Amino acid sequence: MWPIIGIVLAAIGIAIYEVPSMIKRNLKKELWVFSVLLIIGVTLSIIESLNVEIPNPMDWLTIIYKPFSDIFLRILK
Amino acid sequence: MKFIEKMFKSKMKSSASNSENQKDVNHIFLSKSLEKNINLIKKTLGESSDIVIREFFAGEDGKIKIGVIYTDGLADKTLVQTFILEPLMLEMRKTNLSANILSKKNSFEILKNYVIPKGDMKDVSDFEYLFTQLLSGNTIILIDSYNKGIAVDSRGWESRDVTEPTSQTVIRGPKEGFTETLRTNTALIRRKIKDPSLRIEAKQIGRRTKTDICIIFIKGVANDKIVKEVHKRLDRIDIDGILESGYIEELIQDEVYTPFPTMINTERPDSVAANLLEGRIAILVDGTPFVLIVPALFTDFFKSAEDYYHRFCFSSLVRIIRYFSFFITLLTPSIYVAVTTFHQEMLPTPLLISIAAQREGVPFPAVFEALLMELAFEILREAGVRMPRAAGAAISIVGALVLGEAAVMAGIVSPAMVIVVSLTAISSFVIPSYNLSITIRILRFLFMILGATFGLYGISLGLIALVLHLCSLRSFGIPYMAPMAPFNLDDQRDTIFRLPHYRIFSRPHLISQKNIIRQQSPLIAKPTPPKDYE
């Protein structure tokens, strides 16, 4: 419960800090990217704080690189 | 959001209209009628009791109507009487300047050129200038049927003597300090630097206070771009009143949201002269003995004037002690808190046992104890500054006894904590510049909190963040941490330690970018005493 409130408050704080200056300088693209990334960040943080499994990019990479790593280990040994 | 903007806009409008009203009055030019001029003066100044208006008839046949106006208290009455009223009233009778001749020749010019034996005289043609001159202590002479007046310099008021500066004392060195009068201060600086390239450029800042400000620099040594920048920033100021150089400092500094000062302020003419010779620029403000020196870098706050008067070994040692004290005063409470809370294994065992024993009876955790003691010490320090002299002894006894003895005996704090606090306090007085020590006081609390939450890890990261912040500051465009970063080997001769004078042959590189060499090369300058006296 508390972590989620903390995360949301932090996100609101970040938005208050960044958004006015972006609006003033008329940086529309940055505003879009910022909002998308912030939403992704908040979602991931909340999921993480609830201890739900997040797909781990390392696992994907291990699978993709498996043939290469096998070759590599054989060369070195 | 929008209605907040509207609120601000309406407030701005009303203040702008006020100033417009003022301006309307002051753009009036003098009229040819003396009567009208004097009436306008009386109306604007509202019959103030210290404005003296003297009308009389002068000239051989007494037909020239002249008005003399001065401010009692600001103008030297003897001067007015001897050099203005006497010549106008008495001397002129001895000449044959009758009204007829005067109307043919220009009586105004005659008065200026032949009658009034004063050095500083200016023409006055509009009321704004008239009032500024009048209220600065000068005397205004108005002649009937001429729409120009004369402002004669007649300043002379009660001011403090040139005494020892109270905030920056030295053991060896001149004991003169600046006073509140601008002219005295510029004179003190001129006495140190007799170079004709020493420029003193005056300004007036502040809508109502019209404070006189002087910018002093040595042309050819100071960086012209920085001089222009200083002018630009001072001209930008549009404020009601400037009462002290501190106002100017805040209004023209590079970064507002930093606790670190980016300008030196000093009460000593020799400091100012030394800095001018390095290529910096001094800003003098009338009404305060504190002079601003610009640009100022981090290492400049560790230098004191005395460093250059003592021998170089001693000066170098003292400077190293100052840098060391900087770290002590910043970090000691936080390290104490961090080590006793998180990293007890770092202390040698006997010390650990003794500290543990001391903290046995103390009800609070170390961080609370530390914050309490530091806060109490800050309160004591501020009280010491503001208290009346009479209560002085009482306060110091209270401070020593209460904080030291009684708090420990009562079991509120541990003796080790008292030692830590006193060490911190004493180290903070080693730093010569008062405005940097204020900064450290603020940062110390921040580090204490970091030490209490994350231990030495927090303090290390805090230090890294501090270094990052310091490197992001600039003082009038020059990186604050020069000459450490960007590193300049030549400038190291006078930062952390000081090499003998004959070896410091160049000015700081980034501050004075041309005319860097200030004396002959060290090989020639090294003293070579004769070998024998036979």
Add this chain to the structure above:
Amino acid sequence: MLKREKISARQFRILVILSFVGTTILLVPSTLAAEAKQDAWIAAILGLVFGLLLVWFYNIVGSLFPNITIIEYQERLFGKWIGKFFSLLFASFLFLNCSTILFTVGDFITTQLLPETPIQFTILFFLLVAIIATRLGLEVFARAAEILFFWVFVFFIILILFLLPELEFKNLQPIFENGMRPILRGAIYYSSYSSMTNIVLLMIFPTCVNNIKQGKKAFYIGTFEAGILILFISLYSILVLGHDISSRSVFPTYILAKKISIGDFIERIEVIIAFIWFITVIYKTILYFYGSVIGFAQILNLKDYRPLTLPLGMILIVLSLTVFPSTLHEAAWTATTWIPFILTFSFFLPLLVLIVSVLKKKIKGKR
């Protein structure tokens, strides 16, 4: 186009050293000792040679794009879509690597210094300083590097000097006991952590260096100096602790510092090595974070990268907490997938860029 900040060759050299030493100083002596046993120091020398060769390669690749970063160049070279795809992969690689660095930090702090603090907060605080540095810009953190490196150097000298009484040269023998193979293995692992990860510097080099020729020299000198530093560390690690303890501990350099004992008084000052470590690792984090933020900003053609820092930081914390569920996972990753992964981005990708660029020029020349 993002505003170009400029740093001097000297500042770049210091960034090279800090980035090379980065996580190497804490992780590598253990790997080197595990693979090459008492010949770990020979592996360190070999790794240094590999590093210098790699710098030669990077200098050549860097000359292809003297005024833009590698990400912008890929777009120009491969065309808009393929270029942006490769750039996205590269920027994600930087981002992912940053999260592994943060994991290592959290691991070290939580096990050695602050066992009771939740790992999220330690990582959060560390990343916060890195975010501050990124937001302040390259010039600022390069200047700060000059100041902080001085302290790294001082503490390193203290470490070297104070450990002199503890050196036992018999720990070095027998030399070449197991032959070249283990030494080569160790050297490759060491390079992968140190010089190959310096690929991130191609986001700064050569665009942001004042004088490119001096910058190239600085790259060599920096790598050399950093290699000597690591050589000393791994040498001392064998000489003082012996290869057995070195290979078994996760952080042998920390144990090395614990061994300092002068006159029964100067003891327990391992915080010094921790301080060196904080500085080098935070600079690696800063460089990787800065590289990935600038990378994403350049891919999306943004005018200012600063608004991206905080949201990306948020994602990075979560990533660093999920990336390795435990140290065992990290060890498995290092032993298997890590080397091909880093080779792809720090060797094959730049090689591809080089080859395509040369081919393109030849084709243009023929026309």
